[in-house]
Amino acid sequence: MKNLILGFVLVLLLSCGTESNKKLELKTVANGSAAVIPSDYNPEAKLGELNITLRNQGTPVANYVHAVRTGNLIFLAGKGPKQANGKNIVGKLGADLTIEDGYTAAREVAINQLSVLKAELGNLNKVKRVVKVKGMVNAETDFKDHSKVINGYSDLMVAVFGDAGKHARAAVGMGSLPGNMAVEVEMIVEVYE
Secondary structure (H helix, E strand, C coil): CHHHHHHHHHHHHHHHCCCCCCCEEEEECCCCCEEEEECCCCHHHHHHHCCCCCCCCCCCCCCCCCEEEECCEEEEEEECCECCCCCECECCECCCECHHHHHHHHHHHHHHHHHHHHHHHCCHHHEEEEEEEEEEEEECCCCCCHHHHHHHHHHHHHHHHHHHHCCEEEEEEECCCHHHECEEEEEEEEECC
16 A cells, blocks of 8 residues: 555656656665655765765764754754864854955855765765754854855755755854864764654
8 A cells, every 4th residue: 555655656747747857766765765856956966076075084082972863853963163184163254254265265155064974874876855054153243244144054955955955054153162163064864664
């Protein structure tokens, strides 16, 4: 009965078409169940095209974990803009750093979060959707371009995951962040079961 219903849903989806007219295919995911996934969906390959190398995030230095999975959701702890050289991008937006510096910092955070996801899942192709992003910007009180800074994170999620990378988001200013880092971002991701 389950296969009959799944087949009916697949036929319905294919007959209705999709917004971008992409081909859909039935793929078997980790637990043996089937899911409808766009045939051109391959975040792992996209990382290579973007020349992005993921980084080992090590063990958290405080009493927390990088990610917690409950059901088909993964909640990622806040990460900062640690670069490949091991140094954080630090400073306040509107004083020490430009919007462009902040954008770059947010993009570094995105690479770090993708690294956590890869370690958690083994393969980024298991990500069904980026659900929610909370971006925190270390900023002067009169700084008003938090969204432009966090775009560095959001833009990379969309570049890697396509439409599945589009997410709900908050971009807020903070009086300070740990170690004076420029940006910290949390994320919630839905994964194929």
